[in-house]
Amino acid sequence: MAGLIWVQPVLGTTPLWGNSSTIYAASSQAVKLSEDIITSGAKLQKYQYTVTRSGKQVKVLADVVQIDLTNPYVKLDTMTGKNGQVTTRQSVSGMVKETGAVAGVNGDVFNTSGQGVAMGASVSQGTLVTSPNQLQGMYAFYLDQNRVPAIDSFTFEGNVTAADGSSFPLTGINKEAYQTEPDKGYSHVNAMYIYTSAWASTDRPKDSSTTPTEVLVQNGIIQQISPGAAIPGPVPADGYILRAHGTAANYITTHLQVGQPITSNYALRTVAGGKLVNPADLQMLISGHTLLVDQGKASSFTRSTSGVSGSSAVARTAIGYSKDGKFAYLITAEKNDNSSGLTLAELQGFMTSIGVWKGLDLDGGGSTTLVSRPLGETDATLTFTTTNGGTVQRQVANGVGVYTTAPQGTLKGLTVSGTQTLLIGQEATYSLKGYDTYYNPIDTSTISPTWKSSNGNVVWTGSTFKAVQPGTAQLTAVSGQASASTKVTVLGADSLSSLSLGAQSGPLQAGAQVTITPKAKLKTGSTVDVPASALKWEFKGMKASVGGGVLTVNSINPGVKVAYAIARYDGFSSVIAFSAAGSQSWEDFEKLAYSIEFTGSPAQVTGQAQVVSSGDNHGKVLQLSYDMTAGTGSRFAYAQFNGTSGRAIPDGASAMSIDVMGDSSLNWLRAEIDNNGKTTYVDIAKQVDWTGWKNINIDLSPYGLASGAKLKRIYLVNLEDGQDERAMIGSVSLDNIQFTVPSGGDDLYPDAKMTMTVGQKSYFLNGQKKAFDAAPVIKDGTTYVPIRYVVDSFGGSADWIASSKRITVVRGSVLIDLFVGSKEFVLNGGRQTAEVTPLIVNGRTLVPLRLVSERLGIFVNWEQKTKSITLQS
Structure with missing residues (x-):
């Protein structure tokens, strides 16, 4: 552990990492890159896993939280949406913060266009939060009250019993509408469900194709019966609502009366052995998708994997346990600039290589997220960048949290907190953090260390460290007899495989500006932001200046047709070429020669995308009208160009101009571009906060548009956060889309x-x-x-x-x-x-x-x- 120092002996403490002597070594394909303690009983392990695709070796990064189930101070539990409820999707970071977890991953698969409820069963602290959907081949991981792990496939069974002694079967608890398997029936037809206060939505559920009869039960007594209609409002904390249809509704009207007692009983039953499992006997349960590993070997998939892109290399999340039952594993495979993800078959290989005896697939792709707390820190942070772009996390139905129950210990060690890699010219601050005998953070505010660097690669400025030249330095904090150190590497040109500036071209005219977003891709595969101070600029054919992330052309040398801005990092170069540019009309909607269609997401979002007469000097315009009152979560209204193909953007486009007639909706207006197979999102307006026509100019230089890029969609977004502040119904119009393009090119x-x-x-x-x-x-x-x-x-x-x-x-x-x-x-x-x-x-x-x-x-x-x-x- 870098930065680890023992400052005092620890006597008479409980073993901090269990008593197991069984250590599973990675195979030759899985190389452990690092191992860091999160808390007593939980470690974060990073692996590099090598797979062969199309005859070539590909290295993928995987992150594993290993939990020692023999350690009494660590536990697993199921996390749900906001305020511990379902239908209130939340990011993994949000769930971890809300519940006080020290680590967490996303959980069960769910319908992203539905109400955001897990498809499988979930149990938290002995309470059944959701029952399993009637689907085939779905599996769940659980721990009993003795912390023994197991994985099984479950069905749900239960009943309600009326005062007259009659009973009726229950179909499930807290479920949204879905199609059952294998009959493809409607889940809520002729069925009775229980909805508890864990169900946040007032729709129980949406779009069920059935008319409900509902019964309010509080403290075991029937308080209200509503034949043929839902009871308004949410479920009270001290009760539940029975939701029935058809034969179930007939039972209610025949056998139940207000003021009478009613009892409900339910349990889970294993599909294979028929074992009845009382949720109260479980510490936790999280469901997922197909079984992946059984008895230490890759198992046959237990259901179709097409819906989870099983044969594609994407981000993945999985859960499993060791043969001796002493370790549980939360497993993620990264899909980002540094890693290409795994297929399900590749994931099986990785899981068996690190010692998983039995394991299953959790939700993956854009949902895959791992949050963990670094040693000495008080907050859990994102462990790796997500598929959704950097730090953006999908709002998910539930997750698995890792918790510590350890008491406050005494100071065990100190760590130096801060970045481990620096670029030349970059300045960084470091802090001294402490952890106790249970590896939980401890207050070090009274320690005032003295800082020093081992050599001139990194120098102490009196308040920060500054990287001066390539190489490795040891940074040390000293306080009395105690000290802590960390190694910091200053990256030189030899470490880079590429340097991008965001912009590739610009218009050659005095006063022209392009946005600079320097990024370096390292030979290790990771991508880092390059600080402005790390770059040295050369200008050919012009005078220019760089500041605040913007390059400004000040003047052009006489007779120059092409000028260059060359940025160098430790000599490693990248270039922006400036040439004479003109404006090219892309679409004025007067004579449309291709289709424009409306699509909405979720499916309940409706509207139209049509060319209409504006009634003013704009002539014909594209009108995008929308109704977002239906659906849940963030909502999108798209104007889609030329089917799913999109329409080509002129090569070398450095800027885009568009006239927008706003509706003061405060919705977000964006464009989606297919940049040679990679989706690029361009902000047109963060908020449509005006009424009437407005011309908007967008700098495209940061997006690195390649030749052949296509504009696919222009759309409005109504984000879930702060949704009540934005209009759900409205209309915007678009006209005069133009691009700034180089004139001449090689013909110069x-x-x-x-x-x-x-x-x-x-x-x-x-x-x-x-x-x-x-x-x-x-x-x-x-x-x-x-x-x-x-x-x-x-x-x-x-x-x-x-x-x-x-x-x-x-x-x-x-x-x-x-x-x-x-x-x-x-x-x-x-x-x-x-x-x-x-x-x-x-x-x-x-x-x-x-x-x-x-x-x-x-x-x-x-x-x-x-x-x-x-x-x-």
Whole structure:
């Protein structure tokens, strides 16, 4: 453990990590990268798991919370929505914070367009919160009161008994409407359900295709009977509501009366063995999807996996336990910039490799989330970036929480809290945190440490540490006889595989601005934000300045048609090319040649997307009207362009302009772009807070739109949070969509033809003879040329930096950095590898001809007989 120091002996304490001597080692495919204690009895383990896809090895990151079930101070429980209720979906972070968990993952599968209720059974502290849906092959993980883990498939059975001694079967508890299996019937037809105060919605349930008869029961006495209609309002805390239809409703009207007592009994029954399980005998239960691992081996899937994208590599969540029953595992596989996710079959392989004896699939994809509390910290934080984009978490139906019941211990150790990697020029603050004998945080506010760094890679400024040069430094906090240290790595150019600036192009005009969002992808696969102070800028063909995340063109050099802003991190380059730009009309809706359709999400959101006459000088416009009064959660109204295909955006588009007639709804207006298979979301207006027409300009440079990008949808969002502040019904209109695009591109350069011969110091350019200072040569079958003459002839430029032996070549929108003696080169911010390296011959630098010229858009022809080379553009 980095930063660990023992400051006093611990005597007579309970073992903090159980008594088990069984340790499951990862297979050769699963490599444990780190292991960190969360609390007494719970560890966070990070693995790198190697799988083979399409003949290639792929490394995936997986995170596992291992829980020692023999440790009396740690427990598992089921987390639900806001205020411990169902139908109130909540992020995993929200559930962890609300319940005081030290770690948590998302739980059961649920209908994302429904009311947000788990499909399976769930038990929290012996209380059955939801019963299982009548579905085939669904499994659940549970712990009994002795903390013994098990996984089974369950059905629900129960009944109510009236004062006259008659009874009627119960179908379930706290369930939304669904289709049963295998008969595909309606869940609430001729059925009776119990709804408890854990059910937050006043709809019990929505869209059930049945008319309810409801009975209010408090303290075991019938308080109200409502034939053919729901009882208004929520379920009281001291009672429940029976919801019935058909034959069940007939039973109520025949056998039940207000003021009479009524009893209800229910239990879970295992599908395989028929064992009756009383929820009160369970510590917790969480349901999921298919069984994945049984007896330490991959099991057959117990239901179809198409609905959970079983054969696709996506983010995954799973739960399981060890053969001896001493360990439970909460398992997640990452799908983000650093990891490509797992198929279900790959997940099975990973689970067996870390010692899972029996395990099942929980909800995955966009739901996969892991939150954990670092040692010494008071709050749990997101453990890895989510599929939904960075720190965005899906609101889910339920989850599994890890809790500590340990008493306050004495100070056991100190840790240094702060980032473990820094970029050159970056400043960071660190703090001293403490933990007690049970690995829970302890107050260290009275400790005032002295800070120091082991070397000049990182220096102490008096208030922060600043990264100065690549390498590793040890940062130490000292207080009296106690100290704690952590290693910090300053990343250099050698650590980078790519550097992106967000913007790739911009308009060449004084006053033009592009947004800069520098990010570096490391060779390890992770992506980091690059601070502005870490970059050094070079400007070719213009004067510019960078500040506040914006690059501003101040002036343009005379005669320049293409200018460049080159950013370097420790010498590693990326470029933004600026060229003359103009506005291109994309759609004015006067003569529409493709379809525009309305879609809503959830399905209850209705509306229209149609071209209508505006009745003013805008002529025909696209009107997007919406009704979001139905449905739950965040709601979306889409105008979808050209079916599901979208419509092409002009290549090189750096900005977008659109006229919007607002409705003061305060809804969020966005555009969805297919960026060569990757979905990109562009904000048009965070809030539609105006009425009438308004022209909006959007800077597209941060989004890195590639050639072939398509605009698929423009849509309104009514977020679940603060929903009561925004209008549910309204209409906006769109007109005059335009894009700012470069004018000219490669046509900015005149046609040219260059002919040279190996061994000769002369060449012909457009028929005119000129002189080299170094002749082209052939070495090991590769032709090398003095590249400056080539790029100068075709409208580019080349620079030689002697100190780093670097050749920088630019032409059009391309920048190439090559290094003498190195096969690695940098092309537009991405590290690549060639088969040969640049050479120095007789004091002159020569580069491989084809390596450079073809990447600059220059055609090369080799004539073997005459050993002549012809270049043409």
